[in-house]
Amino acid sequence: MNRKSFEEVLQRFREIEFNESFDMIVAIANGGIIPAAILNQRLNREIYLLKINLRDPFQQPKYDTPRLVSPIDFDFHDKRILLVEDRIKTGATVKFAIDLLQGAREVKTFAVNGNADYALYNEACFKFPWIV
Numbered sequence: 001m002n003r004k005s006f007e008e009v010l011q012r013f014r015e016i017e018f019n020e021s022f023d024m025i026v027a028i029a030n031g032g033i034i035p036a037a038i039l040n041q042r043l044n045r046e047i048y049l050l051k052i053n054l055r056d057p058f059q060q061p062k063y064d065t066p067r068l069v070s071p072i073d074f075d076f077h078d079k080r081i082l083l084v085e086d087r088i089k090t091g092a093t094v095k096f097a098i099d100l101l102q103g104a105r106e107v108k109t110f111a112v113n114g115n116a117d118y119a120l121y122n123e124a125c126f127k128f129p130w131i132v
Contacts, residue, residue, distance in 0.1 A: 039084060
């Protein structure tokens with residue numbers, strides 16, 4: 001599997017331009033946590049977790065559809081949200097997350113790799129440099 005260096009990925013985080021401001025960062029746990037933490041350093045916005053599960057540790061589907069595995073414990077109503085995920089393949093998890101965040105003023109998506117409003121890459125799968 002293709003691999004990128006941490007410095008190469010960080011450079012993309014530094015270069016990406018956001019066309020709007022956000023009130024909060026919502027990370028889809030677990031994959032979105034590290035990218036959200038990096039974005040937090042740049043955007044200086046609070047991070048909240050949306051605990052959703054679809055795949056097992058080997059990236060095989062665990063359920064037929066994504067599931068919320070822990071209640072939402074933050075107020076997102078009327079907020080502008082940057083929804084962060086590491087990889088968007090089918091979009092099922094992100095679509096589910098957006099549905100859960102109904103009532104937000106706006107939700108924009110961010111992916112390290114995949115099809116999102118903001119993406120560092122949109123290419124074949126590669127191993128993230130923070131995966132051990």
